Amino acid sequence: MKKHTDAGKNIVLDIRGQICPACLMITLRELNSNKDKLKNEKARLVVKTDHRDATRTIPGAASAMGYSVSVLQRDRYYEITLEYGK
Amino acid sequence: MSGLEKIGKTDPRLGNEKLKRYIRDKVNHLLSVMGTKPLGREELDDNTLLELDPIGIIALSFEQILEHQKETNRRLTVAKDQLQAVFDTVGVCISIIDEDMRIVNCNEKQKELLVSVNTEVIGKHCYEIYCGKDSPSLDCPAVETLATGRPVFIREVKKKNRHFQIVTSPMKDAEGQVTGAIEVSMDVTEKKKVEELMRQAEKLTAIGLLAGGIAHELNNPLGNILGYATLLLKDGESALGAGQREKLEIIVEQAKKGSEIIRGLLDFSRQSVPAFQNILINDIIRKTVRTLQNRLACQGIKLDTALAEGLTVRADPRKIELVFLNLILNSIQAFEGMDRKGKAISVRAAREGDLIQVKIADNGPGIPEDILPNIFDPFFTTKPVGKGAGLGLSICSGVVREHKGSIHATSEPGEGTEFTVCLPAPAGVKGRNGKEDICSGSL
Ligand SMILES: Nc1ncnc2c1ncn2[C@@H]1O[C@H](COP(=O)(O)OP(=O)(O)OP(=O)(O)O)[C@@H](O)[C@H]1O
Numbered sequence: 001m002k003k004h005t006d007a008g009k010n011i012v013l014d015i016r017g018q019i020c021p022a023c024l025m026i027t028l029r030e031l032n033s034n035k036d037k038l039k040n041e042k043a044r045l046v047v048k049t050d051h052r053d054a055t056r057t058i059p060g061a062a063s064a065m066g067y068s069v070s071v072l073q074r075d076r077y078y079e080i081t082l083e084y085g086k
Numbered sequence: 087m088s089g090l091e092k093i094g095k096t097d098p099r100l101g102n103e104k105l106k107r108y109i110r111d112k113v114n115h116l117l118s119v120m121g122t123k124p125l126g127r128e129e130l131d132d133n134t135l136l137e138l139d140p141i142g143i144i145a146l147s148f149e150q151i152l153e154h155q156k157e158t159n160r161r162l163t164v165a166k167d168q169l170q171a172v173f174d175t176v177g178v179c180i181s182i183i184d185e186d187m188r189i190v191n192c193n194e195k196q197k198e199l200l201v202s203v204n205t206e207v208i209g210k211h212c213y214e215i216y217c218g219k220d221s222p223s224l225d226c227p228a229v230e231t232l233a234t235g236r237p238v239f240i241r242e243v244k245k246k247n248r249h250f251q252i253v254t255s256p257m258k259d260a261e262g263q264v265t266g267a268i269e270v271s272m273d274v275t276e277k278k279k280v281e282e283l284m285r286q287a288e289k290l291t292a293i294g295l296l297a298g299g300i301a302h303e304l305n306n307p308l309g310n311i312l313g314y315a316t317l318l319l320k321d322g323e324s325a326l327g328a329g330q331r332e333k334l335e336i337i338v339e340q341a342k343k344g345s346e347i348i349r350g351l352l353d354f355s356r357q358s359v360p361a362f363q364n365i366l367i368n369d370i371i372r373k374t375v376r377t378l379q380n381r382l383a384c385q386g387i388k389l390d391t392a393l394a395e396g397l398t399v400r401a402d403p404r405k406i407e408l409v410f411l412n413l414i415l416n417s418i419q420a421f422e423g424m425d426r427k428g429k430a431i432s433v434r435a436a437r438e439g440d441l442i443q444v445k446i447a448d449n450g451p452g453i454p455e456d457i458l459p460n461i462f463d464p465f466f467t468t469k470p471v472g473k474g475a476g477l478g479l480s481i482c483s484g485v486v487r488e489h490k491g492s493i494h495a496t497s498e499p500g501e502g503t504e505f506t507v508c509l510p511a512p513a514g515v516k517g518r519n520g521k522e523d524i525c526s527g528s529l
């Protein structure tokens with residue numbers, strides 16, 4: 001798992017290529033630990049994963065917490081962007 | 087005993103399995119509460135299950151869900167308050183009713199205009215509360231909207247003595263079924279009054295032009311008739327027989343009456359320009375009363391005055407006198423043929439804010455409600471032909487309007503009639519001490 005913050009204040013979480021990715025749990029954990037940044041500084045959490053299931057589990061949970069979710073299908077992976085509010 | 091304690095009581099290895107199953111079940115249960123489908127083993131294997139502490143993560147996520155809910159609630163409350171304020175302060179009546187025509191909600195304006203104070207409305211039938219009926223009327227727009235699911239507009243309907251324009255729109259559920267109706271009513275009572283006044287003013291202008299023209303034309307021949315008849319009377323002093331004299335006198339009298347009517351018409355069509363000056367209203371009232379003294383005495387009518395002193399108006403005295411003369415004459419004429427003891431007319435003058443108010447009231451027969459709206463119309467009269475031209479009050483209203491004042495009548499049939507003339511007090515002119523002494527008298 002790789003994690004970095006890019007120039008545009010995005011927190012990028014790369015969990016591609018993992019056997020058991022636990023995508024949802026890791027995403028939720030990041031949403032929790034970066035709560036202030038995401039809410040007050042309008043940062044975005046970008047999750048890159050090659051597990052299709054994640055695109056079905058993350059949106060429901062994240063939107064209950066007040067995040068808007070957009071899913072982009074890239075070449076060989078999915079890019080899920082979470083943003084508070086909107 | 088909690089689930090976890092129970093697990094600890096059995097074989098530790100088995101317990102580990104059970105513990106993992108327990109955590110997985112709980113995690114999936116909590117996720118389903120969050121709105122996410124359960125996770126399979128490939129997304130949450132046994133190791134991660136124990137390492138990641140998913141229940142702890144979900145607990146923190148629930149904290150965010152709660153915060154989000156609170157924030158959403160707060161926003162909803164603000165939005166609701168804003169909507170309620172709009173609902174209540176918008177200038178139209180709004181009412182929401184269900185399929186059975188029971189009131190679900192209504193705004194303040196609706197209550198103000200159509201609901202008696204302290205009446206509970208929610209759950210009551212709208213036709214009962216708003217229309218005072220025990221079933222909906224045939225042309226009720228809400229009935230039609232509930233039946234057809236389409237909006238209905240009604241140009242005008244009378245409810246509780248006010249006039250309304252109404253639009254009803256359907257409320258539908260997700261399946262498109264009509265579940266109720268929203269009724270929006272606009273009070274057009276005042277608008278109607280203004281329209282009525284405009285209509286009358288237009289009529290007055292048109293008739294005024296016509297009448298003024300005719301009056302001018304008639305003035306000459308009538309003057310000739312009067313002149314020659316008077317000449318004949320003088321010249322033929324000795325030559326005329328008594329019967330002929332009498333007939334000539336009738337001609338003179340009738341010709342005079344004719345020219346009076348013509349003067350009235352000219353006044354009415356405002357072809358004589360008012361000569362404004364600051365005058366004491368009481369001087370005019372007293373002068374008018376003096377003119378009529380004889381007639382009042384003859385008919386046994388008592389006239390009382392209650393006049394506040396020092397009331398100044400800016401007016402044309404001749405024209406204002408004409409107004410009072412017409413009003414008092416009408417009262418006198420109303421008593422005619424009336425067998426009544428204590429016939430009385432009262433004239434009161436007082437200052438009301440920026441206005442000088444003169445009230446002329448009698449205890450005569452009163453004016454039937456159905457003709458009250460017409461009495462200021464030109465040529466409207468209930469008097470027999472030759473008695474009244476029906477011009478008196480329309481002249482009064484013309485004159486008063488010229489003075490930027492107003493005139494209106496209230497009447498209780500069988501009890502009497504009261505006319506109120508309001509004239510603007512000229513700026514800066516006050517009664518002594520700002521307050522007037524009332525001076526009363528009677529005739
Ligand atoms: N004080 C009153 N009491 C009862 N009815 C009145 C009174 N004043 C006016 N009216 C009614 O209003 C009608 C209109 O009055 P208005 O003065 O305009 O005409 P008129 O008196 O009939 O005729 P004219 O004034 O031209 O001689 C009267 O015919 C009468 O029916």
Ligand SMILES: [Mg+2]
Nearest residue numbers: 412416478479
């Ligand atoms: Mg009259």
